[in-house]
Amino acid sequence: MAPYQNDTLPIRVRVQDLLARMTTQEKISQVNQHLYGWQSYTRHGSEFTLTDQFKAHVAWGGGLGALYGLFRADPWSGRTLENGIPAAQSATVSNMVQQYVITHSRLGIPALIVEEAPHGHQALGAVSYPTNLGKSNSFDPALIAQCAQLQAAELAAKGVHLALVSTLDLLKDPRWGRSEETFGESPTLTAAYTQAVIRGFQGDLISDDCFLDHPADANRHIGVVIKHLIGQGDALGGHNAGTVPLGEREVREVYGPLVASIRHAVGVMAAYNDIDGVPCHANRQLLTRWLRTANHFQGLVMADGTALDRLTDLTGSVAAAAQQALTAGVDLSLWDDVYTHIDQALAADPTLMTALDTAVARVLAVKFLLGLFDQPLVSPSEAAKLPKIITASHQANAKLAVESMTLVKNNGVLPLARNQKVAVIGPHTASIYDWLGDYTAPQAPDQFTSLTDAVRPYASQVCTALGSQLRVGVPDQDYRWLDEAEDCASESDAVILTLGGSSARAFDMHFLTNGALAAPQGNTDTGENVDLADLSLSADQLSLLRVIKNTGKPLIVVMVQGRPYDIRPVLAIADAVLLAWYPGQAGPQAVADILFGQTTPTGRLAISYPRSSGQLPVYYYQRHAAKNADYLDESGAPLLPFGAGLDYTTWIVHSLSLTHDLIEQRTAITVTAANTGQYDSSLPLLLFGRFRGTTVLPREKQLLATRRVTIPAGQKQTVTFTVPDTALTYYDAHMRSVLPDQVTFSVGDQTQTIITRYFHVKEN
Structure with a gap:
């Protein structure tokens, strides 16, 4: 038994041993996700066969890094109820694919099966949940985590390893066609939902403790690839994949919470757009220094579909595009041609092998983490769970649809x-x-x-x-x-x-x-x-x-x-x-x-x-400036504010109070919500903060926390929010993370102000 086959060894040791045994072409294969998954099979009635195109691609790489969209069914893929893969046969087909890859890999390396799951698995017989823009109206991260957990169980029973889920994009300009994929405009709320999605799909699979230093878990797992990193919703004019002219302060304050929220995800997908002129797929500052070094991200970075090919417009050649993407930190391609020509980049610059080895090591580490080497196939008992999982998913989906x-x-x-x-x-x-x-x-x-x-x-x-x-x-x-x-x-x-x-x-x-x-x-x-x-x-x-x-x-x-x-x-x-x-x-x-x-x-x-x-824009956290907010022919205020919504019952929010703990460095904000109507119901409580006394233009307000409470008719409930001092900082004129002079907290029409001069927050 080779060390990489020994499941008692730490993942890091297994990766290093396997990497040392691989040829250059085998390494190139591992960072490629070139083939459209639905091109891998043909269906004849209830029988499935693997295509020559799939077999040739496996032979090209001496294996297969990842396969996207094996189960995808839609007009683009051309897969229908008649020629696609029924849910009940998913495990059979995924096992067929996996068995072929393993037996035709010199070192027996399995492939990652990767699927779209933005609001349910994009496959036949899957449960279709509300899109994110609706889900976000629930203010219910716990229910979103529960639905993600059910999706993970569904995918596991089919033989899927990675789910691609949109959570990071912000809705800054609703002219953008992908607005439905966002959790709305709030960085705070979006970060909370992102963490809920990761928790639901992965549990505690990755923690702050480096997973490479431990043996892989004996069970098979589902990983989630969060997309997109970053800024798609900020594109000028609401144009898809448009340019994003964000400065460093805006990037840090708005997207900082989002990048921090994906720390424990198995993967993240880079965005099509640029940040201040630098494409995300070629942005080492974003993908390596900020994502990995500053935020301790341990997973893999996946390219968006054909995005690496777009780099050739910038670089002028596929070799230069491959060099830029590998150096920036892109570990796995998606459908492009650029990463199939990494050999050309290596010929031009042999030192690029270090970057290639780093990317391959991350892909292999994820495969070990998810249990592919130790349990590459779906067992009959696991596949048999699918009908019960689907039933439970429909029940959770019905609740989420109402709340959305x-x-x-x-x-x-x-x-x-x-x-x-x-x-x-x-x-x-x-x-x-x-x-x-x-x-x-x-x-x-x-x-x-x-x-x-x-x-x-x-x-x-x-x-x-x-x-x-x-x-x-x-x-x-x-x-x-x-x-x-x-x-x-x-x-x-x-x-x-x-x-x-x-x-x-x-x-x-x-x-x-x-x-x-x-x-x-x-x-x-x-x-x-x-x-x-x-x-x-x-x-x-x-x-x-x-x-x-x-x-x-x-x-x-x-x-x-x-x-x-x-x-x-x-x-x-x-x-x-x-x-x-x-x-x-x-x-x-x-x-x-x-x-x-x-x-x-x-x-x-x-x-x-x-x-x-x-x-446009009308999002709530724009900067406070001495301007005429209105137009000659139109109000500048939104038609309906963030957090608006009616109920069949009536609510009164009252008795907001504050206490600050200097030792624990946090503020407790307490408020009472009373259901004064005739219907039992739930109310999302939103805690905002308004900063004043700053060296840069402050934001109008910032969402600090939310809490969804369920209260019977005629009853009330007291809720306490706990906000750490670090959540009350902003980036000053010198790009230091500091406290403002004062913060005004509000829940509904209740407000209280606190002076921060006695707080103690370490500057960054």
């Missing part, structure tokens, strides 16, 4: 009375995919309940109509759509109208080599590479809204969306407005349950909701 929705208007029409005639109208009533967001697999009919069917048990009679399309306009031959919708509404006692957008992808669409939509197509107006200049709803949707309002029936509008649209016309005439975002498979049922009072709406906005694209 935010009620922003209610003139008393909600909750709706039951056993009345209800009209369900709108462009989202016909397609399940308009509810699910980007990165979604084909859905079997039994995976989804339509809004019409979800409403039926609550109503005596239901009629339904489309009324309009989302973007392309109603064809001339379908001019009766509006008439049909008007008739349906007129015959009903109340109307539920869906408006908004869609990230749906169709099989006749065209895609780029990284899977992004090639150009605007059909009704799709959200998702990767689908940016908007104008946040207004389409003219057809607004016409439908006015026609339904003119019937005089109570009108409830449900916004199904992946970014905030201009909803001023909606708020002006609807009786109630529920922001459902893209709520996933459980979304329509969650909408019905909320509207009919089966449950209460508890979501709160994780963004500052804009009035229009013309007033």
Whole structure:
């Protein structure tokens, strides 16, 4: 037995032994994730065979570093319910792939199976959760961690090792098509959710103690690759992969908490964009000095899809691009050609072997950590757990879908009375995919309940109509759509109208080599590479809204969306407005349950909701300056502030008090929340701090902590937030981390100010 095969030895020793045995080509293979995973197999009925293309790629490298998208099913991959991998056969196919790789590797090195899981596994039969922008409205990291844990169990039963999950991007400009993938605008909240996702997927797999110094755990594990590092949501103009001109202070203060939050992740994916002119994939300051040295990150850095090929525009050659990326700290490619030509870079600069060895060592270390060498295949007993895992996932998903929705208007029409005639109208009533967001697999009919069917048990009679399309306009031959919708509404006692957008992808669409939509197509107006200049709803949707309002029936509008649209016309005439975002498979049922009072709406906005694209940005932590915040033709304030949201009950927050502990260097902020209404419910409490007495322009306010409390009707609860002094620092004119002269704490309309001159915080 070679040392690398001895599971009692520390991972570091096993890596060093294996690395010393490898040829240069075997090393190059380990840092490559070149092949699209769905190209690895063909399906004939219920039988699967490995393709010649897959076998040739394994032969090229004498093994395989990682394989992305083996189970991916969507219009880009071309995998459907008919030719993709059913959930029940996932373990069989992954074992087939793994067995081939191991037996055709001279040293028996297994491959990492890597899959997209931004809001559930992008595969057949998987559970589709709300997209992040909806999840963030829950202010419930514990539930998000629980859902991540269930996703990890699902992936493990299928033979997956790494889950790619978007958490790091901030929603600074909602014109950006990938807004739905963000947890909103707050660095503090996003960091908390990121830690919850890592904890859910990985447990305590990685801690501050270096995992290389210990033997690998005997069990198989799932690792999460957090994306994207960093700044995509700051791109100028809301352009996908656009340039990001952030200065050092902004990067440290806004993105510092996010980089710190991924310390224990198995992996992180670099972002397409630059930071102040330097592409993230070529940014050693970001990927090595800040991520690894300053924040003690121990995992691997993965490239985004074909991002390394984009470096050739900067470098002029694939060899120079490979050199830049390896030197910066990119350990694993994704679909690009650049890392397949590392041999050219080595020929030009043999000293690059040190950087290659470092990258290979990180990939191998992750494979040992996740148990691939010791348990490379999925056991029958583990695969058999999948049906129970899916059932449990649906239950958690239903709860998360409810918590992700935010009620922003209610003139008393909600909750709706039951056993009345209800009209369900709108462009989202016909397609399940308009509810699910980007990165979604084909859905079997039994995976989804339509809004019409979800409403039926609550109503005596239901009629339904489309009324309009989302973007392309109603064809001339379908001019009766509006008439049909008007008739349906007129015959009903109340109307539920869906408006908004869609990230749906169709099989006749065209895609780029990284899977992004090639150009605007059909009704799709959200998702990767689908940016908007104008946040207004389409003219057809607004016409439908006015026609339904003119019937005089109570009108409830449900916004199904992946970014905030201009909803001023909606708020002006609807009786109630529920922001459902893209709520996933459980979304329509969650909408019905909320509207009919089966449950209460508890979501709160994780963004500052804009009035229009013309007033952007409106995020809450902009710097405080002596400026005219308003425009001649528009208010500068958001339409709805961060944290806004209504409930069926009423709340009073009172009795805020502060105590500071000089010895422990922390402040305790205590506040009482009282449920003064008639419904049991939950309330997210948000603690803000406003810094004053600084040497640079301070931010208007900063979110310091959140707490979700569940309180029965007529009762109250006292909550204490504990804030360390280090959380109250800012970067001064000399780029030192120091305290302001004073901090004003607030929860709701309750405020208290504390003077910080007696605090003791070590300067950085």
